[in-house]
Amino acid sequence: MTGxxxxxxxxxxxxxxxxxxxxxxxxxxxxxxxxxxxxxAVFAMGYxxxxxxxxxxxxxxxxxxxxxxxxxxxxxxxxxxxxxxAMIAGIAGGGLIAAVLGxxxxxxAGVSFMIVTxxxxxxxxxxxxxxxxxxxxxxxFAVAAxxxxxxxFDLSTDAxxxxxxxxxxxxxxxxxxxxxxxxxxxxxxxxxxxxxRSRMLGYNPFTxxxxxxxxxxxxxxxxxxxxxxxxGYVGASFATIQxxxxxxxxxxxxxxxxTLGPFLGALVMFVLIEAATGITTAHQFIxxxxxxxxxxxxxxxxxxxxxxxxxxxxx
Amino acid sequence: MTAAVLAxxxxxxxxVFGVMRVVNVAHGAFYxxxxxxxWAVASFVPGPPALAFIAALILAPLLVGALAAATDGLVxxxxxYDPEATIVATIGLLYMIEQAxxxxxxxxxxxxxxxFEWRIQLPWFGYSGYxxxxxxxxxxxxxxxxxxxxxxxxxxxxxxxxxDSTTARAFGINTDRVYMGTFALGAGLAALAGVLIVPIQQxxxxxxxxxxxxxxxxxxxxxxxxxxxTLIAALVIGLSDGVISMFFTPTLAKxxxxxxxxxxxxxxxxxxxxxxx
Numbered sequence: 130m131t132g133x134x135x136x137x138x139x140x141x142x143x144x145x146x147x148x149x150x151x152x153x154x155x156x157x158x159x160x161x162x163x164x165x166x167x168x169x170a171v172f173a174m175g176y177x178x179x180x181x182x183x184x185x186x187x188x189x190x191x192x193x194x195x196x197x198x199x200x201x202x203x204x205x206x207x208x209x210x211x212x213x214x215a216m217i218a219g220i221a222g223g224g225l226i227a228a229v230l231g232x233x234x235x236x237x238a239g240v241s242f243m244i245v246t247x248x249x250x251x252x253x254x255x256x257x258x259x260x261x262x263x264x265x266x267x268x269x270f271a272v273a274a275x276x277x278x279x280x281x282f283d284l285s286t287d288a289x290x291x292x293x294x295x296x297x298x299x300x301x302x303x304x305x306x307x308x309x310x311x312x313x314x315x316x317x318x319x320x321x322x323x324x325x326r327s328r329m330l331g332y333n334p335f336t337x338x339x340x341x342x343x344x345x346x347x348x349x350x351x352x353x354x355x356x357x358x359x360x361g362y363v364g365a366s367f368a369t370i371q372x373x374x375x376x377x378x379x380x381x382x383x384x385x386x387x388t389l390g391p392f393l394g395a396l397v398m399f400v401l402i403e404a405a406t407g408i409t410t411a412h413q414f415i416x417x418x419x420x421x422x423x424x425x426x427x428x429x430x431x432x433x434x435x436x437x438x439x440x441x442x443x444x
Numbered sequence: 445m446t447a448a449v450l451a452x453x454x455x456x457x458x459x460v461f462g463v464m465r466v467v468n469v470a471h472g473a474f475y476x477x478x479x480x481x482x483w484a485v486a487s488f489v490p491g492p493p494a495l496a497f498i499a500a501l502i503l504a505p506l507l508v509g510a511l512a513a514a515t516d517g518l519v520x521x522x523x524x525y526d527p528e529a530t531i532v533a534t535i536g537l538l539y540m541i542e543q544a545x546x547x548x549x550x551x552x553x554x555x556x557x558x559x560f561e562w563r564i565q566l567p568w569f570g571y572s573g574y575x576x577x578x579x580x581x582x583x584x585x586x587x588x589x590x591x592x593x594x595x596x597x598x599x600x601x602x603x604x605x606x607x608d609s610t611t612a613r614a615f616g617i618n619t620d621r622v623y624m625g626t627f628a629l630g631a632g633l634a635a636l637a638g639v640l641i642v643p644i645q646q647x648x649x650x651x652x653x654x655x656x657x658x659x660x661x662x663x664x665x666x667x668x669x670x671x672x673x674t675l676i677a678a679l680v681i682g683l684s685d686g687v688i689s690m691f692f693t694p695t696l697a698k699x700x701x702x703x704x705x706x707x708x709x710x711x712x713x714x715x716x717x718x719x720x721x
Contacts, residue, residue, distance in 0.1 A: 186528050421537065
């Protein structure tokens with residue numbers, strides 16, 4: 130491993146070690162919040178692979194999150210699946226829906242791609258409402274306690290839940306880092322930077338973009354399934370446009386096209402909203418203002434700016 | 445009735461996209477602002493409802509247009525009208541407007557009295573005179589818009605900017621001002637639609653969602669940026685809305701409509717009536 134590679138992996142492992150230790154020095158309330166942030170960060174990492182690295186600005190990722198959530202939650206609810214199979218079903222569900230979405234939506238690009246993904250996600254949300262007797266609609270349903278155990282651990286209690294969230298986050302981060310440092314990751318960036326030129330070099334942009342979107346869907350599915358199992362709730366509200374905007378906000382805040390950006394963005398936004406709760410209840414206003422401010426003044430996000438100014442080696 | 449208001453809101457969206465290549469996600473929020481402002485004017489202006497309504501008809505589009513012009517100058521212009529960045533920015537704007545109205549105006553829906561109440565009594569059914577007025581007013585505004593775009597100097601300048609903004613600038617056209625004016629005009633049209641609808645529907649901070657979706661559908665089916673296509677599509681969709689909802693439940697109708705739009709964009713990006721992409 131080269132020097133830079135060593136530095137990069139050390140940094141990422143250090144973050145995971147710090148997060149692991151956090152359960153000992155954070156209060157249970159904050160540890161639960163951190164678990165939630167890590168699950169959302171997995172979602173954002175998936176979004177980052179599509180948007181940050183491949184340049185696919187999707188407005189429909191809520192569909193993929195909800196796909197994972199329901200693919201895990203429904204079998205658990207209807208047939209009493211346990212956490213392991215439900216989790217796998219969730220990941221597969223997210224990937225499958227992403228592949229189907231990609232086959233259709235990737236025929237378009239740019240603004241059309243944004244609108245098409247938005248429309249499909251909206252149709253997915255409405256479908257969940259339409260089948261409210263099964264899906265619970267906006268109210269959703271609680272996942273039964275029997276489906277929230279893995280290898281004898283009760284994932285609804287604090288310590289196992291935190292560890293499970295951390296495991297999923299660590300695997301997601303590792304895969305994402307390995308992926309973007311692989312030749313395939315470089316192809317994704319090449320297509321983001323100049324699709325025509327990559328085509329001339331013999332790459333098929335459609336296949337690469339489809340693969341990137343599908344991987345992104347696997348992440349979203351994993352996050353959705355993890356949310357259902359760890360926090361015990363499944364609902365159509367996770368399919369609304371808000372949950373398509375959130376990962377975009379996290380990624381823009383932390384830095385698009387950086388491996389650690391999604392987690393940092395999720396953390397910063399969570400803390401920001403938490404801090405503002407004391408002053409005002411206007412969460413949405415903060416989200417909106419953050420979006421406008423970021424796109425205006427810091428389109429590269431926190432880590433993007435740090436990388437540009439100081440740490441060139443940051444992946 | 446739905447078709448008329450829809451055409452008004454959608455023409456604003458279409459105009460903005462056509463000239464500026466900006467997809468304004470906050471368009472529904474401008475529509476909602478128009479309705480809420482109409483309520484505010486109606487509550488604070490004394491005198492007969494008709495007078496207050498006329499005041500709202502003039503004030504609301506002007507105020508919303510001013511807000512839009514400010515947005516254009518402060519945000520969109522600095523993004524160089526990059527299509528993807530402006531979508532993100534208008535999403536942020538939508539969130540801010542909705543939250544501001546929720547905080548200032550509250551979560552309740554409030555009615556506004558119609559400026560006049562009489563019914564046209566036909567032998568087989570009665571028809572509200574105000575609804576007829578809305579249809580006529582919307583047609584008049586659209587006709588004026590059409591004339592403005594095709595017959596006046598300002599309209600010509602606008603169309604020139606749409607076709608080729610670089611060349612337009614070379615001919616001494618201040619394209620920045622054209623963009624600002626277009627964005628304000630588009631927002632004003634949405635606000636006008638909001639004012640017109642508010643005596644029929646109540647003013648509510650989330651009322652912008654459905655019109656935004658419908659405007660999108662209309663603009664996409666009609667061909668992005670083609671005003672004629674937009675008008676035809678608004679008519680077709682406004683009329684078919686009633687027919688479809690007779691056969692399907694509202695949710696199913698919306699599912700079908702969104703899927704249809706997505707499919708149109710995927711397989712026929714130039715729209716059903718548009719000539720070019």
